Amino acid sequence: MSRFYASLAALLLAGGSAVAGGSTPSYPVAALPAALRENAHAVIRNQEQTLVVKSASRSVETVRRAVTILDEAGAEWATLTVYYDQLNSVSYLRGTVYNAAGQAYLQLRPANVRDYGLSDGFSLASDGRGRIADLRQPTYPYTVEYEYEVVSNNLLFYPAWHPQPEEQLAVEKASFRVLTPTELPLRFQEQHLPAGVTAQHTLQGTTDVYQWQLQNLAALEEEPDAPPMHLLTPAVLTAPSNFEVQGHRGAATSWQTLGQWSYELNAGRDELPAAVKTKIAALVQGEPDERARIRKVYEFLQANTRYISIQLGIGGWQTFPAATVAATGYGDCKALTNYCKALLQAADVTAYCALVRADAPDIRTEFPSTQFNHVVLCVPLTKAAKADTVWLECTSQTNAFNYMGSFTGNRHALLITPAGGKLVRTPRYGMAENRQERRADVYLDAQGNATATIRTLRTGLEQEYANALLHNLSAVEQKNKIADRLPLSGFTITKFNLASGVATPIPTMVETLGLTVPNLAPPSGKRVFLTPNLLSRSSSLPAAVGERQADIWLDNAFVHSDTIRIHVPAGLKPESLPAPVKLTTAFGTYTSQVQTLPDGTLQYVRQLRMPQTRFARTEYAAYVEFRRKISAADKSQLVFVKTES
Incomplete structure (x- = not known):
């Protein structure tokens, strides 16, 4: 599963060194078209994002971004956090500040980039970290340019291109390039691109090259009762066809193959100690109703476990064994869901883990890819008089039985079965329920x-x-x-x-x-x-x-x-x-x-x-x-x- 990075407590000012003047101006503010200043707090002058796929298990992403900060409301664009972990490393991070005339006068020195563990307050272990740069200046306008490179050994995720992710942000020029071996075809989906902007595909030897370019996007303002801004602005979503993470190979060409990878990654990790099986058998003994047995097991889970996030390498997607949770009493969403699945199995109830995107808009169902950040449990009622399904949130000690709520309800989930993945809908809550x-x-x-x-x-x-x-x-x-x-x-x-x-x-x-x-x-x-x-x-x-x-x-x-x-x-x-x-x-x-x-x-x-x-x-x-x-x-x-x- 993708890591959950909680918001950082504060950004830290990074010191710098003076840069001699006299060079050709870069990004002078006077050169900005008036149309790009209108309703904008910041303007992306140039952004170049490039992904080079080296193999099914390795890629290199480079980003160069220059943003003119027009006023204090746009100052966040003078900061940058680059995330990394056990499977992603930062090769370099550079920064330069230019005055309104376009003259460079401050550079970010490596000694002034702060490195932070991205603890969320409830993680037992996490290798997620961030390099944090802050080049905010007291006088407006000015321009900040950042460059960085990230080498990844986790190709389960490809980056998305969102050149205009927020309101009141204009874009002068932006480009996105993907270079991939022909045996690893790129999968992509274009969204809301301006007329005439589409993928330019060329072949360089045995490498497929895709490129998108756009320019002169005026700043937008959020409107009442509108979709989220990132669903309205230009974007290109990308995903692998085949990938490998720490020796575990998979395919993302369909929901079935993506679910198959997750199933095989976690297969055999639902074995319980004999003592726990005996305890569960006694708990449900004499209870003929399937839903009642499920409730008893869920209440046992809530009373005897607690949620602690654990994100280390492949551990972001591979669960702790159920026996480990039984011994320790804690686990992350994968581990607790897998443990509950094992407990239900001991109660003669079959359940399936389901990947879901929690606390966010629903996934793009037409674009199979890793869009999930959470796991819940789906329990089809096979022995009840009326066909039904029970859904369990296994990370909460207080969540109501069979209630998904706003966190994971009203959306799609990927059911993980022995036959692979299958898209299903979580419970819907309408006027009758709310x-x-x-x-x-x-x-x-x-x-x-x-x-x-x-x-x-x-x-x-x-x-x-x-x-x-x-x-x-x-x-x-x-x-x-x-x-x-x-x-x-x-x-x-x-x-x-x-x-x-x-x-x-x-x-x-x-x-x-x-x-x-x-x-x-x-x-x-x-x-x-x-x-x-x-x-x-x-x-x-x-x-x-x-x-x-x-x-x-x-x-x-x-x-x-x-x-x-x-x-x-x-x-x-x-x-x-x-x-x-x-x-x-x-x-x-x-x-x-x-x-x-x-x-x-x-x-x-x-x-x-x-x-x-x-x-x-x-x-x-x-x-x-x-x-x-x-x-x-x-x-x-x-x-x-x-x-x-």
Whole structure:
């Protein structure tokens, strides 16, 4: 599996030495076209990326990148981290700073490049490291040029070319070259390349040469509810046809062959000690239900293991033996998943490891390649009355049984079977699963102050934030985090409780609050005004500036329901109630209304239903109008008038 590099705590300033002037200017800022400065914090003046495949087990990648930093917001482009490990070595790393006129005046010296272990805080062993250079300057604009080379003995991964990976970054010129022996054909996929830009393929003896070049890409700005920027900008993805990692040969020409390599790499590493087999047999003895046996084994795993990342050479993809996990009680995602698979086997249940890209957009299913960073367990129910599948996240001591959530749900995974790899879908979570149901009682006094009791039930993806608070923070910290998210001012929390809800197929969380809210309904002369939508107000969206560029991705399906009962004191009576609102669109549906109950209590009921949908960019104006109407309805007010005493 690919290594997980956690964000570094801080970048370190690298010292330098002065460079004599007088040479021909390089990258003068005055030469930048005005169109490339517009909306840009930095401009890539030139980037040359070259991959030379020497064999199925060795490659050399060189990168030369010059970036003009226009202002402080673009300063990150003056820094660079080059990653390496046991299978990848850095041959050299050089850097030069040029002033606005294009004169070199500072060079990065090797002694000033800091070398760091990329520990993520929960790794027992990792050979991942980074060489970190930082040539940020106090005066803008300036240009930083870096050059480096990485020699790799791990050809499971080929580099991708993303010449414009972020917003507000323009590109003057960029190129990408791949040289590979004809017996190791390059596999590639082009994405969003400008018109006329495509692979230029030539043959130099027994070497295939591919080259892409582009220039003058204006800076882009992220748009609301758009796909991630890296899915919208030019890119070339590359992958091997055949590869070798520390003597283990494989092919990436299909999902089947890629999965076959992983299966063979880990074959025979699921043997358990006899004592553990006996313990599992006793655990499930007398339990005829297959799902119940799986649950018992999963709970045994959670109670007796913990996650620790281990990334050393081929160990990034080859699991620790199950017997090792049984002895130590820890392992990484591969080891814990393999261990759970072995435990289930001892319980007479067949399961399969599945590679998945966690906490990121789904893989490119049409381009077989190593796009994964995590392993989960897939358990087809073969003996149940109804065909079904159980999915297990084996690295968490608190994850709900058969729940993948936002981390690994709603995407594709590569099932690793004796016959090779097979793409399957992980569980999908839509409106039926992702719910927030809130009920509140608000008690007003004649001065417009209020107390409130609120109970919020959250399920599926909607409960994940609260679930994380419950399992990672103290009660005081939980309360503070919840308070930060309340759209009220001047309130005091008088009661707070956060707890897991009743066990269901989808995890639930229940939040209970008591509040005092001074001046919730501010008086104005004889009238008192109250916004009945206490906690679920939606914001509107900005209209597109110019023509919308990206399609609309609404990937978070949910249902939000609110029922707010407003208890009105003597001396106030309703004068004006908001009109009912009902919106039915392809984007979603919205309803809200206020009714007077027989006892005089006012009841506000609101529901917003948003499916997982995608729309063409031409629909953005209609989507903005839908959101505007929701925002307006959420702000509507009740008007009370003071009666004579």
